[in-house]
Amino acid sequence: MILGWIVVLTLAGGALAWSGGRRASRWIALGTLALDLVLVGPLFLRRPATPAGRRWLAELVLPWMPRYGVGIHLAIDGLSLLLIVLTLVLGILAVVASWREITQRTGFFHFNLMAVLAGILGVFMALDLFLFYLFWELMLLPMALLIAIWGHERRTRAAIKFFLFTQAGGLVMLVSILGLAFVHHADTGVLTFDYPELVGTPMPAAVEMLLMLGFFLGFAVKLPAVPLHTWLPDAHTEAPTAGSVVLAGLLLKTGAYGLLRFALPIFPEASRAFAPVAMTLGTIGIVYGAVLAWAQTDLKRLVAYTSVSHLGFVLLGIYAAGTVAQEGAVVQMLAHGLSTGGLFILVGALQERLGTRSLDRMGGLWAMAPRMGVLGMMLALASLGLPAFGNFVGEILVLVGSYPRSPELTAVATAAMVLATAYSLRLVQRTFFGARAEPASVLQDLSARETAVLVAAALGLICLGLYPQPVLDTAEPALGALRTVFGQVARR
Amino acid sequence: MTAIPLEHVLLVAAGLFGLGLVGVLVRRNLLFMLVSVEVMLNAAGLAFVAAGASRWQADGQVMFLFVLTVAAAEVSVGLALLLQVRRRLGTVDADVARRLGG
Amino acid sequence: MSADELRAISPLIVLGAAALVALLGITIRRSHRFSALACVVGLALAMASLFLRGSAPPPGPLLVADDFAVVYTALVLTASFAVAVLASGYMARRQRPEELYVLLLVATLGAVVLVWSGHLVSLFLGLETLSVSLYSLIGYTRTGPRSVEASIKYLILAAASSAILLFGMALVYAELGTMVIIEMGPALAVASGRTLVVPGVALMVTGIGFKLALVPFHMWTPDVYEGAPAPVTALVATVSKGAVVALFVRLAWALGAAGQAALLVAFGIVAAASMLAGNLLALRQDNLKRLLAYSSIAHLGYVLTAILAGGPGAIEAVSIYVTAYFVTILAAFGVVTVLSGPDGDADRLEEYQGLVWRRPFVAMVLVLSLLSLAGIPLTAGFIAKFAVIFAGVRSGLWTLLAVLVISSAIGLYYYLRVVVVMFAAAPAASAVAPPVPQSSRVLLLCLALILVWLGVYPVPLQGIAWTAASSLARESPPVTTPLGPATARRP
Amino acid sequence: MGSIALLLLVALPLAGFVVLGLAGKRLRPAAVAVIGAGSVGLAALDALGLLVRFLLEPPEARVIRQTLWVWLDTGELHPRLSLLLDPLALVMALVVTGVGFLIHLYSIGFMRGEEGNGRFFAQMNLFVASMLVLVLADDLFFLYLGWEGVGLSSYLLIGFWWRDEKNGRAARKAFIVTRIGDAAMAVGLFVLFQGLGTLQISEVAARATAAWRVGAGPAVLASALLFAGAAGKSAQLPLQTWLPDAMAGPTPVSALIHAATMVTAGVYLIARMHALFELAPDVLAAVAVVGAVTMLLAGLSAIAQRDIKRVLAYSTMSQIGMMFLALGVGAWSAAIFHLVVHAFFKALLFLSAGVVILALDHEHDLFRMGGLRKELPLAFWTFAIAGASLAGLPLVTAGFYSKDLILWEAWASSRGGPLLGAAGIFGALVTSLYVGRVILLAFFGERRTVASVRPGRVLAIPLVVLAGLSLVGGLVELPPTLGHAPSFSWFLEPSLPAATAAGRRSDMAILQGLTSLASLSGILLAYLGFLRHRRADEELPLVGPGVTGILASGFGFDALYDLCVVRPLTRIARANSADALDRIFEGLAALVGLTHRALCRTQTGRLRTYAAAMVVGTVVIVGIAVLR
Structure with missing residues (x-):
């Protein structure tokens, strides 16, 4: 029953924050998210003790539209629990990070932020495909408003581009969802959108491939698979700090989660046939994202393209199928959330102080802002996949898992680590080292609040890097269940 | 006398209808466009009368009566509006009144 | 005409009486309050009488009063009620507002007759009553040249289209020999040749197509929507289209047998063209009323797609769509009406810049209606779009569905563009809009609440739509309609 | 008792790094020096103690194992953070801590008065800790962690004087070139894991000899990739261009990292995995040849250098070439x-x-x-x-x-x-x-x-x-x-x-x-x-000036790489920085905009155009209905 409460609470918190004053709205938002985390806590502790039979840690089933076979079916297993915790943590980081940055209409800002988070929580919980689609669309509008109202120079164009890309993908997915429901209806005479019942619907290969592609397109736009990624840099660059953190840290994960939860188990044969193409797309994403990140002069665009590169690993890991690769994808999702979220907060702090995001006007900031330098260095090292950070564990697991499936792609993906080094070090060099581009401007170091946020992100990454076992144990039962449906794809 | 076959009358009605339609397209003066619309309505009425007659039913003629009344109503409102157009836009030429567009 | 037969057609009588009372009221003493009151009360009474009709069917073949008709009549009456309320606010600052309410009542009467019509004569009469009263309604604000131009354009084109419709009816009658819509199906099955019926039906479709503003006949829409005063535009967009949709569904259901593949292909092209052209034309419109006009063309394209899906499921989808469309468009034009000052309607996009921060309540209603038009979840529009796609997937209209997805993706652009403009920073010197009259404020609130309520919990709407669909399906003779496989008559 | 000493060996420099890293700024230079040098000194003493312990015991008992914790456990991959002390590891540890301590002592004097003294000693301690992890690791993943840690600290220390852009570039070059080797080594690890199912070093040796015959495909591939990793870290051909530029760092850094310890990590890796390399004789031959060639090229280049540190850099490269030569011919202990x-x-x-x-x-x-x-x-x-x-x-x-x-x-x-x-x-x-x-x-x-x-x-x-x-x-x-x-x-x-x-x-x-x-x-x-x-x-x-130029530039490898790798990649990346794929969607949007404008022109506003459209529409529909 907690699940329903979490989503409702987040939305209510948002509404309350809207009505509250400028100062109150921040605390209300923070309080709600903290309360959610408290609610989710016990689930996390109950994790290993899920009784054998039951697959879901918590479940909520309510009737909604019986005529169309639509019901409110929320449930979480290990995988969605991890992502929910990530959502709440990054939500808190985002609220704290934009404490000072948002000055006008903070109430409405926090309402939109909480609405996005509620949408994301819903996506991770929904098991009814109609409800899933509803939450999938619901998180877009507040995000677009976040970008459009509190964004930077070309925010309107970026907001509309972001909205159109994802909505178009969503519409294609809606048609596939309905197609799936009707195929199931034709087969069993029962019209339902419930995920457990739809899994395992027998269907001819051509239809299965078509429907799977519909789902894949919807998710590939969100998890930016390369050709469909061009909305990401604009949206991230123009979004306010909290927007970028939520966008990079969470919205991209909904695509990956969708693939793991819906695309693979419902269409095992088609996914197996499609796996090589998807893995190649993932690898192209890794290399293409890295090369473009290396060539950017705008700091936020650079970090945005690194997301494309990191999520390429996730896509590679998901379709490499097998315990190691998919858990690597899950760890990579969490690590990317923390590292890129942290980097965006840092870049936001820099933009607040220097008024610019362009690397050419930065340099030599180490002397004036050593704390920012050290934390920036740590986050950059995490994003280049240095061992002892979470990203490394994620990437290594994905590569180890995907090697048996296709050695060539894995070799190319590993080679991309060098490109990752190039862009990460370039980022650190052009901001903190070298001569000062603008000696005049005085830069005061990170405030206690910002330092706390970044230290939290860095510590999270180090814990994930040195001892990822709790995360792996949580994800394992969920992925195991998905895999039994998806069949033993990876040769041992 | 032998009944006139339905097709002939329908052809006449169709011809009349086509005439009215062309009238609407060709004429520039709004008044004459109104007139040609009336012609179209009456052509349809004629078709109805013919259809009814061929089946020895009175429905066709009843329909024609209604067509007449409605046509009259339309024309009256049309002329009233025409006056307004003349006063407001200063002209009755259909092509001049194109402030709304795009 | 026995007493219960009279009761059977009581809504029409009430409407007629209300129109007379309003007219007489004007002759005695022109008072805006009285006319408005008469109109509103008349509509309310008509709505009440709609449910107190008793079971007896209306006399003669002219009128049919099944659940389908009741649902659509209720829709039409509520829409007119809303327009009346909006008009009372809008006309308060204008001179000689009283006649509008009379015309409004007559237009509503025409629409209801159209919905109830089971016979070609009543069809024609209902259509023309509605059209004629619309001519003068559109040109009501005589002072502005634009509304006069719009009304004359509408008049000529509407008259021509009804002539075409009439000629089509004549041909159909010539072939089938009956004017009663229900009997046309069996008559068609038994009829020897099809030489006259097919062109006849095609011509009838053109007449109806004009009223629904489907693509080849859509060109009048933007000019009339822009020219006409805002409440009248709302009337044109909702009542006129809704009634004609009801009629089209009834005709399509009855004449199912006549529609060979050819007609279906023609309809498919029209639907696809409407969806694409509607959205494409609205892409960079800076005039809100023209934008809403084009978007309503696209929406009627979606409705036509639903109709083409065929079977009772299709009728249910259409009914859901029309209801959602009514509520949304009324809300949208309600906001435009409320914001319009005496000197001209608030249709330029600049006037809506930063509206959210200047007039939060009104702006939020417009945002909600735009989102509903775009089909964003938690709004009625989403449930409607879902129902249409549901029907489309069920009947496998893949090409039309592809066009629907593409065009609604395009549509997202301009809806969001307006929303983003409204959320942008408010310009410094923005004209102070007139205060919102209390009645309009309550109406907008109700419309917004319904909009969200239908989006969140649409089950009652789906129930009503299913009763309408099944009632229509039940009455038609057991003929296999090409619009879908033989459907179970009793759900 | 032995395992605690072993743990201490790594823990001491790590503790030094953490303390100096967090509190480096606030401590007085003397305190920084004591902690920095002291931690490595104690580690050296600890290593000597272990040497004495080993000498007292019979040869076969000279092994200490200590597992910290299982790093991660998914499917059949369960690498452990475990340390293994055997004579080879002890010798390497002695060198790292012994020479390391002496260099730390030296740098107390050398770095006195330098800005960021705390940061210097922190990073030096981090290096010693990473090198010890590399040398003592029993699991190839744990070794890889030390391997990258060493690369990181070399990057940090080369770029220690960060104000000068040149040092930053040299540091980045060093880290990126070594990372190319690391990437190859990583793929080598995957080959090993897929072939043998484990990455435990002792286990790998045993299973490799059992599973693969001499010259078996996976063995050759894995050893070749490990050799590439070693060549990257030990600045052997073809990944040697970073070492001369690494001299941009302070001299103690060059002494410790780019002479005594880090650059020899490649030699240690090949020596440690000798059982695997023995299964791939032609890879060993390649090691010998690369070693010899690098020795000669670097030696000759050293003759023509003007900068005293670059002479020593090329000399190091040459001497390591000689060690690779020794490994190539199977003289493992001679190389060590x-x-x-x-x-x-x-x-x-x-x-x-x-x-x-x-x-x-x-x-x-x-x-x-x-x-x-x-x-x-x-x-x-x-x-x-x-x-x-x-x-x-x-x-x-x-x-x-x-x-x-x-x-x-x-x-x-x-x-x-x-x-x-x-x-x-x-x-x-x-x-x-x-x-x-x-x-x-x-x-x-x-x-x-x-x-x-x-x-x-x-x-x-x-x-x-x-x-x-x-x-x-x-x-x-x-x-x-x-x-x-x-x-x-x-x-x-x-x-x-x-x-x-x-x-x-x-x-x-x-x-x-x-x-x-x-x-x-x-x-x-x-x-x-x-x-x-x-x-x-x-x-x-x-010899004429031309030859001197060639020798001075280390046989022109830098120019070669710059010409055929660095410059083209930069040009392509910069050309595409605006993301060519975006053009597809911008083009699509433009197309839609175009059709919008075209359609808008049809709305002329003239009544007769609308009537004409209606008539044409009617004719078309009736035509389709009748003719089809």
Whole structure:
């Protein structure tokens, strides 16, 4: 029953924050998210003790539209629990990070932020495909408003581009969802959108491939698979700090989660046939994202393209199928959330102080802002996949898992680590080292609040890097269940 | 006398209808466009009368009566509006009144 | 005409009486309050009488009063009620507002007759009553040249289209020999040749197509929507289209047998063209009323797609769509009406810049209606779009569905563009809009609440739509309609 | 007890890093020095204690294992963070902590007054900790963690003086080039894991020999990739261009990281995985050839360098080439012996050069030094001793014994051959030539600059100790011809198989004579070329300016890579920085916009256009209905 409460609470918190004053709205938002985390806590502790039979840690089933076979079916297993915790943590980081940055209409800002988070929580919980689609669309509008109202120079164009890309993908997915429901209806005479019942619907290969592609397109736009990624840099660059953190840290994960939860188990044969193409797309994403990140002069665009590169690993890991690769994808999702979220907060702090995001006007900031330098260095090292950070564990697991499936792609993906080094070090060099581009401007170091946020992100990454076992144990039962449906794809 | 076959009358009605339609397209003066619309309505009425007659039913003629009344109503409102157009836009030429567009 | 037969057609009588009372009221003493009151009360009474009709069917073949008709009549009456309320606010600052309410009542009467019509004569009469009263309604604000131009354009084109419709009816009658819509199906099955019926039906479709503003006949829409005063535009967009949709569904259901593949292909092209052209034309419109006009063309394209899906499921989808469309468009034009000052309607996009921060309540209603038009979840529009796609997937209209997805993706652009403009920073010197009259404020609130309520919990709407669909399906003779496989008559 | 000592070995420098990292700014320089040097010193003592413990025990009992925790456990991959101390690891640990401690002592004096002193010692401690992890790791993933940690600290320390953009670029170049090797090594690990199912080093050796026959595909692929990783880290061809630029870092950094320890990590890796490499003979041959070629190229390049540190950098590259040659011919313990001895004299060379640089206020150019014999006697004598050991002065220096052992193995062993032996001898000649040149240019001839700073006592201690070790170090491994006491290779026996080269003692004597002759003639040539007939224009005698240029630029590898890899990639990336794929969607949007404008033109506003459209529509629909 907690699940329903979490989503409702987040939305209510948002509404309350809207009505509250400028100062109150921040605390209300923070309080709600903290309360959610408290609610989710016990689930996390109950994790290993899920009784054998039951697959879901918590479940909520309510009737909604019986005529169309639509019901409110929320449930979480290990995988969605991890992502929910990530959502709440990054939500808190985002609220704290934009404490000072948002000055006008903070109430409405926090309402939109909480609405996005509620949408994301819903996506991770929904098991009814109609409800899933509803939450999938619901998180877009507040995000677009976040970008459009509190964004930077070309925010309107970026907001509309972001909205159109994802909505178009969503519409294609809606048609596939309905197609799936009707195929199931034709087969069993029962019209339902419930995920457990739809899994395992027998269907001819051509239809299965078509429907799977519909789902894949919807998710590939969100998890930016390369050709469909061009909305990401604009949206991230123009979004306010909290927007970028939520966008990079969470919205991209909904695509990956969708693939793991819906695309693979419902269409095992088609996914197996499609796996090589998807893995190649993932690898192209890794290399293409890295090369473009290396060539950017705008700091936020650079970090945005690194997301494309990191999520390429996730896509590679998901379709490499097998315990190691998919858990690597899950760890990579969490690590990317923390590292890129942290980097965006840092870049936001820099933009607040220097008024610019362009690397050419930065340099030599180490002397004036050593704390920012050290934390920036740590986050950059995490994003280049240095061992002892979470990203490394994620990437290594994905590569180890995907090697048996296709050695060539894995070799190319590993080679991309060098490109990752190039862009990460370039980022650190052009901001903190070298001569000062603008000696005049005085830069005061990170405030206690910002330092706390970044230290939290860095510590999270180090814990994930040195001892990822709790995360792996949580994800394992969920992925195991998905895999039994998806069949033993990876040769041992 | 032998009944006139339905097709002939329908052809006449169709011809009349086509005439009215062309009238609407060709004429520039709004008044004459109104007139040609009336012609179209009456052509349809004629078709109805013919259809009814061929089946020895009175429905066709009843329909024609209604067509007449409605046509009259339309024309009256049309002329009233025409006056307004003349006063407001200063002209009755259909092509001049194109402030709304795009 | 026995007493219960009279009761059977009581809504029409009430409407007629209300129109007379309003007219007489004007002759005695022109008072805006009285006319408005008469109109509103008349509509309310008509709505009440709609449910107190008793079971007896209306006399003669002219009128049919099944659940389908009741649902659509209720829709039409509520829409007119809303327009009346909006008009009372809008006309308060204008001179000689009283006649509008009379015309409004007559237009509503025409629409209801159209919905109830089971016979070609009543069809024609209902259509023309509605059209004629619309001519003068559109040109009501005589002072502005634009509304006069719009009304004359509408008049000529509407008259021509009804002539075409009439000629089509004549041909159909010539072939089938009956004017009663229900009997046309069996008559068609038994009829020897099809030489006259097919062109006849095609011509009838053109007449109806004009009223629904489907693509080849859509060109009048933007000019009339822009020219006409805002409440009248709302009337044109909702009542006129809704009634004609009801009629089209009834005709399509009855004449199912006549529609060979050819007609279906023609309809498919029209639907696809409407969806694409509607959205494409609205892409960079800076005039809100023209934008809403084009978007309503696209929406009627979606409705036509639903109709083409065929079977009772299709009728249910259409009914859901029309209801959602009514509520949304009324809300949208309600906001435009409320914001319009005496000197001209608030249709330029600049006037809506930063509206959210200047007039939060009104702006939020417009945002909600735009989102509903775009089909964003938690709004009625989403449930409607879902129902249409549901029907489309069920009947496998893949090409039309592809066009629907593409065009609604395009549509997202301009809806969001307006929303983003409204959320942008408010310009410094923005004209102070007139205060919102209390009645309009309550109406907008109700419309917004319904909009969200239908989006969140649409089950009652789906129930009503299913009763309408099944009632229509039940009455038609057991003929296999090409619009879908033989459907179970009793759900 | 042993495992706690082992844990302490790694924990001490790590603790030093954490303390200095967090509180480095607030501590006084003295405290920073004590913590920085102290932690490594204690680790050195700990290592010595372990050495004593090992010597007291019988050879087969000389192993200590300690598992920290299971890093992660998914499917069948469960790497453990576990440490393994065996004689090989202990020797490496001794070198890292021993030489490391001496260099830390030295850098207390060298870095006094530098801004960011705390940061320097923190990063040095991080390096020592990572190197110890690399050396002691029992799981290849844990080794990889140390491997990357070492790369990171080398990046941080090369770019220590971050204000100068040049240092930043050198640091980035070093990290990226080594990362290319690391990527190859990672793929090697995947091959191993897929083939053998485990990455436990001891386990890998056992399963490899069982699962794969000699020359088996996966074995060759895995060893080749591991060799690529080793070549990257140890600056061997083709990934050697980063080492000369790495001299941008402070001199103690060059001494510790780019001479004594990090660059030898590749040698340790191949020695550690010798069982795997033995399964791929042609990879071993490649190792030998690459080693020899790098030795010669680097040696020749060293002759033409102007900067004293770049000479030593190329010398290091050349000496490591010799170690790879030894590994290639299967002389595992000889390579490790040379590694140890090389650590002593190369560190000493850098430290004494550091004294000279400090004295001349950071002057690196040889041609602006000269005649410093009397000015800096300590620097002169220690540099001379280390130089002699590098050149392999017969009998007196440690370098002679270690280099001679390798040359003997290269000549006589089954995998070696006359060609490799000859290359080795010629390498020895070239080595003594450039050593002689440096000593003569720097310390003899007329004085050009005044030495302003005298080295303090703290600097002197490490120099003296290392000088002693450079001389005495060789006695640990006496060849059969000179007293036959191979105690070093005997000590390494359990970890590394003994050298296999059998051959008559007389042949060995002849070879030793040849190598001695080569080193002496090298010094003579240097004397003739650079003191007696010293050229005014600073060119190399006998060879034209063109050749000098080629040698100075290290055979033009930098320009080559820049031309065919770096520049094209930058140009492509910059050209596409606006993301060409975006054009697709921008184009789509433009197309839609175009159709919008076209359609808008149809809305002319004229009544008759609308009527015409309606009529045409009617005709079309009726046409379709009737005709189809």
